[in-house]
Amino acid sequence: MKIDYIGNRLKMCGLIMLCFVMCCQHVRAQSGKVYENQKFHxxxxxVQLYPVLNVGNEEMETPIIPIGQTTDLMLRFDMLTVEYENLQAKIIHCNADWTQSVLNDMEFMYDYNVFDIRDYEYSINTVELYVNYWMTLPKVKRSGNYIIQVYRDSRPDKVLFNRRFVVFEQGVNIQPKMRSSTSVQYRVNNQQIDFEIAYSGLQVNNPMAEFKVVLRQNNRWDNAIVNLRPTNVNRAASKLEYRHFNSENNFKGGNEFRFFDIRVHTFRGMNVAAVKNEEKRLDAFLVRDKIRSQAVYSQVRDMNGAFFIATNESGARYLEADYIHVHFDLISPETNDEVYVIGAFNDWRKDDKSRMIYNRQTLSYQASALLKQGFYDYMYWVDSDNPYWFENSYYQTENKYEIIVYYRGFTDLADKVVGYTSFTSEF
Structure with missing residues (x-):
């Protein structure tokens, strides 16, 4: 009788502990914080996070890799400090919406989830002193969305920056089709992505509810298309069709990106009007830009908004690439909407640092950014119903697209990435 009593008490304690753990996980999952590519200092x-492919300009590749393969992800970043600092990193597993999942570290990591960043080098002969750090990201056990978070002094509350990456397994087959918009009003401006997902390799009970898809343009998360519902479910063939007719799967084609070259600061690079060299500061003033809303489409080879770091100074090495204050100037009438200059160089963020200020003396929008020597794409964005008002938008514009397929079965605690494909629009 006493043994039964003790056994029941142990079962009750175990049940209470299980409920406590599940409640903690639930609270963490319901916190609602969305993790983004973001700097906090x-x-x-x-900051660059890219797959190690041993090809030219690999740092411009998107940080999306297959699970169980030999492809590594490299994190490389600068701290604008004089001395080396004690920095650590950790990995956060996220759901499809980039909120933290309920999985504990042991369920997606092979190692203890704290990583000291020990590889670093000091800048050489630069006006702006900095320390360059790098690390190869640890392998993970399962597919999904992830955040690499870097912080100071073994203090996870002193976060310096976050970077997103995705690990996928190929459990479905994706068949995309690129076309101009089927909506008459958007036909000259938009690009449409129709696609099918064949999921015969998965045990799926409710395909309408268990799959989520994300469409991305030019490695951007800020204008990604989410929450698309299938237009047809063929259960017999284990296939989902996405063929929308109300522009739900449309992107603005946009225009070819503007660009500038600051690989050299001793003379003017492409689209640089003037360079100012001082003892403690370097400035580059770009050629004054004009509105392109009335121009006709002209195909120009660009990098789809990306950038790469390099210096062409005579005999200079990577660690001699300096930081330059780049000044943007857009000739335009003043608008009632906020105007931003964006690109991969500032994570496409529309915030105070990328906001342009109107100068009534020069009749132009102006902004500046501290950028490392290299080659950069950029565009002007209007916070309105017509964000491409300065740039115009054409269905013929060459863009890179990606489709990411997420899956969560009835018994799964977090979203998996079961499919990924990328392709380029060509018309």
Whole structure:
């Protein structure tokens, strides 16, 4: 009788502990915080996260890799400080909406989830002193959305920056089709993505509810298309069709990106009007830009909004690439909407640092950014119903697209990434 009593008490304690753990996980999952590519300190310089492919300009590739393969992800960043600092990193597993999942570290990591960043080098012969750090990201056990978070002094509350990456398994087959918009009013401006997902390799009970898809343009998360519902479910063939007719799967084609070259600061690079060299500061003033809303489409080879770091100074090495204050100037009448200059160089963020201020003396919008020497794409964005008002939008514009397929079965605690494909629009 006493043994039964003790056994029941142990079962009750175990049940209470299980409920406590599940409640903690539920609270964490319901916190609602969305993790983004973001810097939290002005001392953080350029940050790059990319797959190690041993090809030219691999740092411009998107940080999306297959699980169980030999492809590594490299994190490289600068701290605008004089001395080396004690920095650590950790990995956060996220759901499809980039909120933290309920999984504990042991369920997606092979190692203890704290990583000291020990590889670093000091800048050489630069006006702006910095320390360059790098690390190869640890392998993970399962597919999904992830955040690499870097912080100071073993203090996870002193976060310096976040960077997103995705690990996928190929459990479905994706068949995309690129076309101009089927909506008459958007036909000359928009690009449409129709696609099918074949999921015969998965045990799916409710395909309408268990799959989520994300469409991305030019490695951007800020204008990604989410929450698309299938237009047809063929259960017999294990296939989902996405063929929308109300522009739900449309992107603005946009225009070819503007660009500038600051690989050299001793003379003017492409689209640089003037360079100012001082003892403690370098400035580059770009050629004054004009509105392109009335121009006709002209195909120009660009980098789809990306950038790469390099210096062409005579005999200079990577660690001699300096930081330059780049000044943007857009000739335009003043509008009632906020105007931003964006690109991969500032994570496409529309915030105070990318907001342009109207100068009534020069009749132009102006902004500046501290950027490392290299080659950069950029565009002007209007916070309105017509964000491409300065740039115009054409269905013929060449863009890179990606489709990411997420899946969560009835018994799964977090979203998996079961499919991924990328392709380029060509008309």
């Amino acid at each position: 002005d001392q953080v310089g350029v």
